[in-house]
Amino acid sequence: MSEGRLPQASPTNALSRSVAWVLQVGTGVAITLITAGLAWLAATGEQGDPDHFAVPPAALTRLEGLVTADGLLNLGLLVLMAVPVICVAIGAVWYARKRAWLYSLMIIGALLILALAVLGSR
Amino acid sequence: MLVSLLLLALAGLITGALGAMLGVGGGFILVPMLTVLYGVPIHSAVAAGQIGVIATSTVATVHYLKQDLVHLHLAYGLLFAATVGAAIGALVGSRLDERILAGIFGMVLAWVALRMIRGQNIPDDPDATVATCRPVHWWVGQAGALFGGTLGGLLGIGGGVVNVPLLCMGMRVPLRLAGATSIFLVGITGASAAAVYYSRGYTDLIVCGATVLGAFAGSWIGARLASRIQSSYLRIAFGVVAAYTGITMIVRAVGPSL
Numbered sequence: 329m330s331e332g333r334l335p336q337a338s339p340t341n342a343l344s345r346s347v348a349w350v351l352q353v354g355t356g357v358a359i360t361l362i363t364a365g366l367a368w369l370a371a372t373g374e375q376g377d378p379d380h381f382a383v384p385p386a387a388l389t390r391l392e393g394l395v396t397a398d399g400l401l402n403l404g405l406l407v408l409m410a411v412p413v414i415c416v417a418i419g420a421v422w423y424a425r426k427r428a429w430l431y432s433l434m435i436i437g438a439l440l441i442l443a444l445a446v447l448g449s450r
Numbered sequence: 451m452l453v454s455l456l457l458l459a460l461a462g463l464i465t466g467a468l469g470a471m472l473g474v475g476g477g478f479i480l481v482p483m484l485t486v487l488y489g490v491p492i493h494s495a496v497a498a499g500q501i502g503v504i505a506t507s508t509v510a511t512v513h514y515l516k517q518d519l520v521h522l523h524l525a526y527g528l529l530f531a532a533t534v535g536a537a538i539g540a541l542v543g544s545r546l547d548e549r550i551l552a553g554i555f556g557m558v559l560a561w562v563a564l565r566m567i568r569g570q571n572i573p574d575d576p577d578a579t580v581a582t583c584r585p586v587h588w589w590v591g592q593a594g595a596l597f598g599g600t601l602g603g604l605l606g607i608g609g610g611v612v613n614v615p616l617l618c619m620g621m622r623v624p625l626r627l628a629g630a631t632s633i634f635l636v637g638i639t640g641a642s643a644a645a646v647y648y649s650r651g652y653t654d655l656i657v658c659g660a661t662v663l664g665a666f667a668g669s670w671i672g673a674r675l676a677s678r679i680q681s682s683y684l685r686i687a688f689g690v691v692a693a694y695t696g697i698t699m700i701v702r703a704v705g706p707s708l
Contacts, residue, residue: 441533
């Protein structure tokens with residue numbers, strides 16, 4: 329695979345803009361949720377509770393699980409973890425639209441390996 | 451409660467600033483800080499370290515993208531080799547002698563550190579951008595990413611300390627671009643590792659939340675500082691980080707097994 333055969337990334341291209349947008353929005357949402365969760369904890373003084381560990385994401389689908397300090401923190405961290413994965417997916421789509429199939433397949437392969445690593449760790 | 455949160459945020463801030471400046475994740479700073487200074491259990495500290503890497507990566511990448519310093523094309527191109535390498539490392543890890551690997555990798559890093567500090571054959575164009583950068587030795591990059599990923603999977607070290615010298619020395623990418631491209635890559639690999647720790651229930655929400663907020667702020671500061679600092683200082687600082695990691699690996703190779 330030669331560098332010259334593939335579409336070049338430049339500061340003005342759609343890929344850079346899309347990745348930057350996802351990173352900015354994702355970071356903003358994560359900061360908001362995490363700050364709200366920590367402020368809630370600090371305000372209610374739950375520091376004595378040792379059980380502030382992450383819960384399965386399914387627990388966040390119920391409103392009573394979500395609208396708590398831990399729920400907001402959980403959701404904020406999940407959003408943050410999802411952001412780089414979305415950036416990878418955007419790369420796969422962008423290269424597919426440019427018909428750089430090998431590149432696109434390589435990125436999809438990387439995504440699958442990352443997903444398998446997470447699933448295999450359970 | 452507030453003091454604890456601020457102390458954790460401070461640890462994240464220091465890590466985020468250094469990570470964003472040098473293109474490394476910073477787990478090698480944050481994990482010892484959390485375990486030794488704050489008494490956080492090791493698994494929770496590593497989980498916080500991995501999530502901190504993502505926070506550092508997201509904020510710094512946005513800044514570097516605006517400056518046209520993140521070579522996305524190169525990053526996406528190396529991602530597959532790096533993830534395959536990490537998978538190989540995880541699969542064969544139990545069959546290989548970790549001490550020999552740590553020793554070899556430690557010596558390689560010591561060599562990298564020496565070259566970085568001396569500035570030997572390091573591309574160092576302060577005005578370089580993605581538009582002007584022409585990476586060479588594509589297959590060297592792929593092989594290096596595969597090897598680096600494998601070592602990372604075997605030895606549990608972050609990607610930045612491998613990515614930056616690989617891009618810089620192996621593919622002739624100027625140092626600032628190498629650091630910026632690396633910080634984007636470590637965010638992706640960090641997300642995978644963080645998800646593993648999350649699914650295993652090691653993610654302490656308070657520790658992670660506070661350190662992540664600190665890392666966001668630190669990364670914002672670090673990315674802007676990196677643009678103002680002479681690249682020779684960044685190169686020397688990276689050399690010190692590589693030397694520290696190399697010595698840690700050599701100690702792991704020759705020290706008593708735990």
